[in-house]
Amino acid sequence: MSKKKRVNIIGAGVIGLTTGLVLQRNGYQVKIIAEHWxxxxxxxYTSPWAGAYVRPEPKLDEKGRKLEEVSYKTLWSLSYMNDTGVIRIxxxxxYTYDLQIDGEPWLKGIYHKFQVIPKDKLPKGAEYGLSYVTVSMDVPKYLRWLLSQFTNAGGKTKKIHLNHLNDAFEPDVDIIVNCSGINARTLGGVNDDKVFPTRGQLVAVWAPHVKAAKFLLSQxxxxxxxxxxxxxGIVILGGTMDVNEYDGTPDPKTAESILNRCAELCPELHQGKGLSSLQIIRHIVGLRPSRKGGIRLEAEISKNSAGxxxxxxxxxxxxxxxxxxxxxSAMEVLELIGSANQAEISKL
Incomplete structure (x- = not known):
């Protein structure tokens, strides 16, 4: 029986945990190394702050469609399990403008109960609309579920601060997977200056009567x-897209704007009792790990200290x-490292 290839994954956010679980379940011996868990x-550490639901982009290239379709179908299946924190909504x-999509949107046939909303059924000011059933995640519960599934499958963990990509090299490690998120900008050996933060501010409120998600993009x-x-029963209200902003302190005026906009979009939010009746659970600020040119999803061959x-x-x-x-993206990593390993074997 051949020895399992050893993988060290940098980062324990949703990307690192999901990638670790996929690889561990597919025959690799995986260890996730990270400072935050x-x-x-x-x-x-971005993942705990996320709104966390699947809202697909109506206009996407083929690669983006594949990533979203695989994720949506997997998360949909997880919504039937009681301990994941994933629910169907x-x-x-x-949109306040016409998206000008020719033919049927790519989402049709993939997203459950998908339809383009007739224009005469849209609220005032909206020019284009879609309806479908998607999934949302109770973030703390879902992240804990990913981690427990990973360790139950035999995956290992190590809590450590990494200054450089080389810190992830250990004897007998065959593969490094870099899921460092926003930290890819400053991690030595990566130093990706295309990575930048997009600050997001949210408000979490208690509103168990709200069962549907709504989204409005105003041009x-x-x-x-x-x-x-x-x-x-918590409902996440958002949000902002503050490019290259690092401030982690919630801004009261921004919170007020979010509450007002959300109440206008979803009048049933406060059940006619006014915004002052809403029970605010917490104010949230997170830094989305954005990148010029989009996701970096690629494999390369490097040398460790032993050559x-x-x-x-x-x-x-x-x-x-x-x-x-x-x-x-986790399934794409599985394919990428499989192809990279095969390419190395073919050279022998």
Missing amino acids: PGDFDIN PTFDM KDNTRTYIIPRED NNVVICHNYGHGSYGYSRSWG
Whole structure:
């Protein structure tokens, strides 16, 4: 019986955990090494702060479609399990401009109960709309589930701060997978200056009566307003897209704007009692790991300190779509390192 190839994954956000679980389940011996883990809260650890639902982009290239389709189908299956924190929710996406999509949107036939909303059924000011059933995630519960599934499958963990990619090299490690997220900008050996933060501010409120997600993209002021119900009765209200902003402190005026916009989009939010009646659970600020040119999802061959070839695969730069492309990108990593290993074998 051949020895399992050893993989070290950098990062324990949703991308690192999902990638680790996929690889561990597919015959690799995986260890995730990271400073921050589910249960930790740090501005540079993005996953705990996310709104976390699957809202597909109506206009996507083939690669993006594949990542989202794989993730959506996998998360849909997880929504039938009680301990994942994943639930199914009806969703309504609206835009204040016509998207000018020729023919049927690519989402048709993939997303459950998908349809283009007739223009006469849209609220005032909206020019295009979609409805479908998607999934949302109770973030703390879902991250804990990923980690427990990973360790139950035999995966290993190591809590450590990494300054350089070389810190992930260990004896007998064959593959490094870099899922460092926003930290890819400063991690030695990567130093990707295409990575930048997109600050997002959210408000979590108690509103168990809200069962559907809503999203409105306004072209006039470039605001994104959204309502995302979770399993536990908390509803996430958003949001902002503040490019190259690092401040982790919630801004009261921004929070007020989010609440007002969300109440206008979803009047049932406060059940006619006014915004002051809403129970605010917490204010949230996170840094999305955005990247010029999109996700870096590629493999390369490098040398370790002993002069042996090691496969390095990168999987970061997901921006707002970490959760909705997590399973698709993890499966892509599985294919990439398989192809890289085969290419090395063919040279022998």
